[in-house]
Amino acid sequence: MRWGTATALLGIASTVALGPTTPAAAGPPPVSWTADLRQGEASGIVLADGVARIDPSSAFVAVAEGAPAGAPAQPTGLLTFPARRLAVATDHVAVAVTGEVPADATATVDVRGRRGTGGWTEWIPATPERDGPVVLLPTASAEVQARLVLSGDPAAGPTVRDVTLTARPAPPGRAESDGRAHALSYRVFATREGLVGRKTANGHVIGDRDHFVALPSRRSLSPRGRSDYSVKVCAPTGRCAFAPVWDVGPWNTRDDYWNPGRHRQQWGDLPQGLPQAQAAHQTGYNGGKDQYDRRVANPAGIDLGDGVFWDALGLRNNSWVDVEYLWTGKESLATVEADTDVRAAPDAAAHVVGLAAGRASVPVQCVQDQWLRIGRNMYVEASAVPHPPAAGPCPPTPTP
Numbered sequence: 001m002r003w004g005t006a007t008a009l010l011g012i013a014s015t016v017a018l019g020p021t022t023p024a025a026a027g028p029p030p031v032s033w034t035a036d037l038r039q040g041e042a043s044g045i046v047l048a049d050g051v052a053r054i055d056p057s058s059a060f061v062a063v064a065e066g067a068p069a070g071a072p073a074q075p076t077g078l079l080t081f082p083a084r085r086l087a088v089a090t091d092h093v094a095v096a097v098t099g100e101v102p103a104d105a106t107a108t109v110d111v112r113g114r115r116g117t118g119g120w121t122e123w124i125p126a127t128p129e130r131d132g133p134v135v136l137l138p139t140a141s142a143e144v145q146a147r148l149v150l151s152g153d154p155a156a157g158p159t160v161r162d163v164t165l166t167a168r169p170a171p172p173g174r175a176e177s178d179g180r181a182h183a184l185s186y187r188v189f190a191t192r193e194g195l196v197g198r199k200t201a202n203g204h205v206i207g208d209r210d211h212f213v214a215l216p217s218r219r220s221l222s223p224r225g226r227s228d229y230s231v232k233v234c235a236p237t238g239r240c241a242f243a244p245v246w247d248v249g250p251w252n253t254r255d256d257y258w259n260p261g262r263h264r265q266q267w268g269d270l271p272q273g274l275p276q277a278q279a280a281h282q283t284g285y286n287g288g289k290d291q292y293d294r295r296v297a298n299p300a301g302i303d304l305g306d307g308v309f310w311d312a313l314g315l316r317n318n319s320w321v322d323v324e325y326l327w328t329g330k331e332s333l334a335t336v337e338a339d340t341d342v343r344a345a346p347d348a349a350a351h352v353v354g355l356a357a358g359r360a361s362v363p364v365q366c367v368q369d370q371w372l373r374i375g376r377n378m379y380v381e382a383s384a385v386p387h388p389p390a391a392g393p394c395p396p397t398p399t400p
Contacts, residue, residue: 032166043203044077056154080147089140090167095126095133099160105152113141122219140170183329186273188301192309200247211357214247214303217256230361232324240354241312250300251277251290275301312355331363332389340384346371366394
């Protein structure tokens with residue numbers, strides 16, 4: 001399953017105003033910079049003569065299992081800019097985009113900030129305000145990153161020449177407002193993605209028996225080859241998998257259902273943890289249709305790459321699974337270098353209970369000999385994690 005447009009047009013402007021400002025003596029002034037389009041990591045976007053436009057040969061188009069042929073979905077591309085360090089932390093980033101955007105196309109900007117724990121907030125789409133599009137971050141961040149999102153008919157536009165961002169210093173004492181000790185976890189219906197040889201939303205080419213997942217919102221989409229957003233998926237087989245989020249789907253592209261309604265990008269009247277596709281399929285919510293007006297054929301809230309589905313979890317059919325959205329917690333996460341078995345005890349002879357995919361993030365709870373505990377009765381060899389966070393020794397295992 002793939003993705004298409006994800007936000008409404010915010011408007012195109014050559015300048016941006018931040019509204020009334022406080023006197024200079026009250027604190028540092030806002031900081032503005034222009035993103036260098038040439039330095040962005042392009043996925044479905046091509047640059048020509050300093051102008052960014054959708055690449056018709058590599059743009060992403062939403063596809064959903066069971067959707068009718070010709071269902072409406074727009075090609076979409078991303079241009080992710082390098083992260084930027086700021087002298088003063090910000091929680092308010094104003095956005096200005098210069099270009100030409102037809103009425104049926106969009107040119108928007110997402111921004112995220114580095115958390116105090118080292119991970120990233122989710123990508124937050126800029127929303128219209130009186131003085132122009134603005135991103136309000138959930139925490140004050142001294143490092144921010146932006147990405148340009150283009151959706152529409154590649155033959156007609158949109159085209160973008162310039163992206164300018166302005167960071168306003170966060171108020172003194174501004175702290176993270178939604179931090180959790182443990183990651184959110186929900187039971188959702190999982191489907192197999194397939195689509196070997198196609199590209200995911202972040203530009204990854206899907207390989208045979210690949211290890212990644214898709215969630216129906218680009219807010220949690222990791223850049224290509226990275227594990228900024230990863231999940232732990234546990235199946236009725238008793239096996240669990242840790243895998244990065246590299247695609248957007250199934251069905252919707254604006255359904256960050258793990259977030260509370262007040263923060264959810266769309267369908268905020270649904271209970272937290274309930275995917276819109278599940279509500280549409282089971283109770284006829286939204287007339288039984290997704291955001292593209294397609295009849296929802298299954299209640300899927302996550303797509304699994306074939307390797308996660310078949311090999312890591314041992315599934316043969318679509319199934320209900322328990323998912324932990326690891327970036328939503330405060331546990332220290334570390335990146336697994338290559339696919340590695342998860343064992344039930346810190347012993348190479350212990351029973352294999354799952355898989356940690358290469359480039360996935362895992363929560364490092366403690367260290368025991370040459371093993372890292374990443375969950376209850378779940379261990380990986382320390383050598384599989386090149387840069388583990390500082391962690392204390394595991395408590396002694398009780399003797400039966």
